[in-house]
Amino acid sequence: MTDIQKSGVTILGIFAVDVTFLAPRLPAIGETLAGSGFVMGPGGKGSNQAVAAARAGGEVRFITKIGKDAFGDIGLKTWAEAGATARVQRIDSHPTGSAFIFVNDANGQNAIIVYAGASGTLSPDDLDLEKETIAASKVFVTQLEQPVDAALRGLEIARAAGTITVFNPAPATAFPDEIYRLSDYIAPNETEAAMLTGIAPGTVDDARKAGDALLAKGAKNALITLGGNGVLLHNATQSVHLPARAAGEVIDTTGAGDAFLGGFSAALSKGLDPVEAARYGSATAGISVTRRGAAASMPTAAEIEAFLRS
Template identity: 40%
Template sequence: MVRRIAVVGSNMTDLVTSIIRMPAPGETLEAPSFFMGFGGKGANQAVAAARLGAEVMMVTKVGDDVFGESTIRNLQDNGIDTRHVAIVEGQSSGVAPIFVDESGENSILIIKGANNSLLPRDIDAAAEDLKQCSLILLQLEVPLETVYHTIEFASRHGIETVLNPAPAAPDLDTAKVGKATFVVPNETELKLMTGLPTGTDEEIETAARALMARGIRTVIVTLGSRGARLVTAAGSTIIEPLKVKPKDTTGAGDAFIGSFARYYVETGELEPSLKKAALYAGDSITRPGTQKSYATAEEFEAFLARGE
């Protein structure tokens, strides 16, 4: 039985356009295709964990529009507990226009909408259910005060936390996230959090240890096609990536974090869970879309069995 995971964070509706290139100012270009999907860093991580068999609950807010209704239905369809997903009257749901070029690289805008209404009092309202969880995942697409409050709540109740400090937030107070168990930034986010360079492996480790000096137990730096670097008090380890030809890298970082959470709460083993997460994320970028690219437990086990 995989233990319970909570995600306190965002949801978005992805508006995905395939492009040859971005238009210049004042220029109109025809794009090859468009589709809508479900996204948002919080919801993505929740869906990845749930599809792999974890018991997941989500604390988030949606607008009173068609996007909100479909978001709740999608979470439920993926087996996620939505008792603490609230509708905000008079607010739009979060949306994310995404532009994906021919190489699979993406450019993303986010409009937070109702995500901005997720406040500390909502964490307090969900407190009794959150206390039943062994791990809480957080990101920065909701108000920082809510992130700080949740980390403090989790620390007080002996619950481990994963903070994904994305999108990068210049006003993030690293002193207030020092009680997070795991922090999972990319190189840019790590540089912003520490004020230190992250251009080489040595600089990345130095910056990660600067975060650990502020109280964070473990730093996991995602490196895109180069995998990830795990930094703990005991040392530094590279988590090798899966070598694939990407079709769409959107949501790969969320696939990594959600799948890591699923395996970590089951086994308590850090490095093996990260290695599996790297494979899961690599598999996800071989298909277009965000949540729809995430494999189920059965699909992922079949993928591992094939040795791809």
């Protein structure tokens, strides 16, 4: 299949329903703490990225598994409303995934516990069933909330088909070195970059050193998100730091990294060069943190483009 025939983004990942509690801090073991708010909505890194990419104007397919339960129904509704095509299996043996999210009601910082549920049963065989979907895509994206062997197989299929691969090593966990070599873009945040390289990217220069370490492992590009310090796109021929731009008051950082990757992959699939795609992803994330929730916070292409023009 030639590149001309390729279009859109295929994302592999988990779906989980987020149950989010706002409070001034996490309670200690044995302590009950009064919260200041509660939100329930769709989440999971892969699903968030799929929603972000679709709302950002991408043609999106999302590969996952869900249970035959009410939480699974929420997933189907979420993807339909976002305009993402669900390449989804529903199974009886496991419930749909769920995530507990604590959000500090003063500064928006978060802590998360995820149970993958049905998505945790994704296997290489499931990816083989979606070989044609992946091969027809301009961009393939995966993370590490589902089993590593499923992510590896998806990247193998994409690389063999000449599809651009974006690997988000989150949560940071052990994975085969082969994944680096299969990654056109490895996209950690600063915490994940430190865990993978031993270099804490506290400054942009440190991030470049971490980027060099990721390139040495075999990745073609390191795309390191630096929170309030923006993002670094680093490869063998260029190293571009894009400072963060504020779109308003930061109230919830949940899903900001997923917003960035969704916007980036959508832009890349539409032919933007990598620097402009990273700028597009940064704008996507910059808007998302001014809103509560993960999938619910993802902006539209019109909002992103208006922000970039402002």
